[in-house]
Amino acid sequence: MKNRDVSALFHKVADMLAIRGDKFHRILAYRKAGESVDALGRDINQIYEEGGLTDIPGIGKTLAEKIEEMLTTGELDFYNRLSEDVPPSLVDMLKIEGVGPKRVKQIYDSLGITTVDELTEAAKEGKLKGLPGLGAKSEAKLLAAIDALARHGDDRVSIGVAWPIAQDILQQLEKVPGVTKTAVAGSLRRMRETIGDIDLMVAADEADPVMDLFCGLPNVESVVGRGPTKARVVLLNGIGVDLRVLPAERWGTLLSYFTGSKDHNVRLRELALKQGLSLNEHSFTPVDGGDEILCDTETAVYETLGLPYIPPVMRENRGEIEQAQAGNLANLIQESDIVSDLHMHSTWSDGKNSILEMAQAAQAQGMKYIVITDHSMSLGIANGLNPERLEAQAEEVKEANAAMGDDFHILHGTEMEIKADGSLDFTDEVLAKLDFVIASLHVSLKQPREQVTQRMLNAINNPHVDMIAHPTGRLLPGRVGADLDMDAILQAAAETQTIMEINANPSRLDLRDSHVRRALELGVKISINTDAHNKSHFDLRHYGVATAQRGWATAEEVVNCWPLEKLLAFIKSKEVVD
Numbered sequence: 001m002k003n004r005d006v007s008a009l010f011h012k013v014a015d016m017l018a019i020r021g022d023k024f025h026r027i028l029a030y031r032k033a034g035e036s037v038d039a040l041g042r043d044i045n046q047i048y049e050e051g052g053l054t055d056i057p058g059i060g061k062t063l064a065e066k067i068e069e070m071l072t073t074g075e076l077d078f079y080n081r082l083s084e085d086v087p088p089s090l091v092d093m094l095k096i097e098g099v100g101p102k103r104v105k106q107i108y109d110s111l112g113i114t115t116v117d118e119l120t121e122a123a124k125e126g127k128l129k130g131l132p133g134l135g136a137k138s139e140a141k142l143l144a145a146i147d148a149l150a151r152h153g154d155d156r157v158s159i160g161v162a163w164p165i166a167q168d169i170l171q172q173l174e175k176v177p178g179v180t181k182t183a184v185a186g187s188l189r190r191m192r193e194t195i196g197d198i199d200l201m202v203a204a205d206e207a208d209p210v211m212d213l214f215c216g217l218p219n220v221e222s223v224v225g226r227g228p229t230k231a232r233v234v235l236l237n238g239i240g241v242d243l244r245v246l247p248a249e250r251w252g253t254l255l256s257y258f259t260g261s262k263d264h265n266v267r268l269r270e271l272a273l274k275q276g277l278s279l280n281e282h283s284f285t286p287v288d289g290g291d292e293i294l295c296d297t298e299t300a301v302y303e304t305l306g307l308p309y310i311p312p313v314m315r316e317n318r319g320e321i322e323q324a325q326a327g328n329l330a331n332l333i334q335e336s337d338i339v340s341d342l343h344m345h346s347t348w349s350d351g352k353n354s355i356l357e358m359a360q361a362a363q364a365q366g367m368k369y370i371v372i373t374d375h376s377m378s379l380g381i382a383n384g385l386n387p388e389r390l391e392a393q394a395e396e397v398k399e400a401n402a403a404m405g406d407d408f409h410i411l412h413g414t415e416m417e418i419k420a421d422g423s424l425d426f427t428d429e430v431l432a433k434l435d436f437v438i439a440s441l442h443v444s445l446k447q448p449r450e451q452v453t454q455r456m457l458n459a460i461n462n463p464h465v466d467m468i469a470h471p472t473g474r475l476l477p478g479r480v481g482a483d484l485d486m487d488a489i490l491q492a493a494a495e496t497q498t499i500m501e502i503n504a505n506p507s508r509l510d511l512r513d514s515h516v517r518r519a520l521e522l523g524v525k526i527s528i529n530t531d532a533h534n535k536s537h538f539d540l541r542h543y544g545v546a547t548a549q550r551g552w553a554t555a556e557e558v559v560n561c562w563p564l565e566k567l568l569a570f571i572k573s574k575e576v577v578d
């Protein structure tokens, strides 16, 4: 079994326990274990062999034994026994909008229905409407939801899809009279790479006008539910959107609650209880009676708990509360710290703009220097450059540099293919003439782990290679990318002073947040680049910055925040070390 199989089984067990009505903390433990395994930067089999399973966050002795069982036998006895009680196919019903574990249990217990297909049949034949809490209307709703699931799937969407949609809706909500504040919340505010649904918050004294506009938006497919202060719709593209409206004096608790993560909130509530306060989206309430405490800002919420403000990107219960308590919360990199972009394409390969146009657009965004890194020759479909064209390109870089004046610098680089056999596309002699060398994998990503890892290590060990771009080659949300031994790669990068990229394109975000955190632990320097193929792509930078922040990166650790001289000295020292 691999990481993915282990985490999928944990998630499935959690769902089955939820359907059975098991204890909440037991369900949470399995879910958390699944998430921890998902976030690992390395092969779990290797961690097991080193005896390190219990070092994984959320994995204690019992869960470690279960992982060991899965890895050595390919099975989990507990799951098999649970399956006799709760048919595993019931889990699929949870993907239907509006169907929770209690409902699944009720339907299974009373009608013996175990699959979504059987459920569809039963709803069509009107067999559900006799059950407590289910009427003819619910049957129709259920059928519509099953239909929607079949059309849209249950997949999470990339943040790059969800973000602009959320901003667009917010802009419309802002215009409703009486609205004083609007914000995104949930995973989108925490800038997770994929989004389950969009959560939007509005401060207004009167909710109805906001609800009316929201439920009537042209891209709304259906209104799933509407109450006095909340509504949920499904958009035409299948994305669900939750809206909450509360008065501005409750804004702090509202935003904090619905920003999550759930695990972070659980910790906040525990801290509140220690002070004799119960915390929810409306306010703090003294447990033994008394007036509620309202918070109009999140800062006030954290202050009440004796904590400094914790940025949303950190709210995952991955140690941020302990850091905040100790008073040494990481000083996260900000977008405004960035002065360069080290990875972009021009019309020389598969880009849409000239070198000069790219430079001007970068300068307009506040950049001080860029590197032009067109593809190399073996990537024929992207019109990759051979050494002769590379030399000709050097001339154009020089001219563009002169045209830009002294306040801006254009470096000449390449995005060089690491070929399927592990060799590099250019000789050392060609590479030595370039200011900056990126190596990346675009082909044969499906090679076995050892082989594809070795290809990457070859590139890292070349003294001319300054940076590895989008290491795994994954494409969100579908293509998983190369099965790299990330820990070995990050260690080699640390030893050789090779920079590792966070590709800011929201369909890549590669390195991902957990890899960034591991890289920084090992002392690897990070770079955030847009890989722009036209001048409007520079706007994607904020997704990369968010990923860096989710890995707790500071400006000192991200080379794009350095002055040019410092970067040049750093990459030069790699050649000397070797």
Ligand code: DGT
Binding pocket: 185, 186, 187, 188, 192, 194, 195, 196, 197, 198, 199, 257, 258, 259, 260, 261, 262, 265, 266
């Ligand atoms: P997603 O939508 O799967 O990408 O992830 P989130 O984090 O946006 O989750 P969502 O949309 O279900 O809920 C938004 C936030 O609301 C979540 O981060 C924390 C809060 N929340 C929702 N339901 C619960 C709950 O049952 N308990 C607690 N403590 N918080 C909740």
Ligand code: CA
Binding pocket: 186, 187, 188, 196, 197, 198, 199
């Ligand atoms: Ca959400």
Ligand code: CA
Binding pocket: 186, 197, 198, 199, 242
């Ligand atoms: Ca939600």
Ligand code: ZN
Binding pocket: 343, 344, 345, 415, 469, 531
């Ligand atoms: Zn590129």
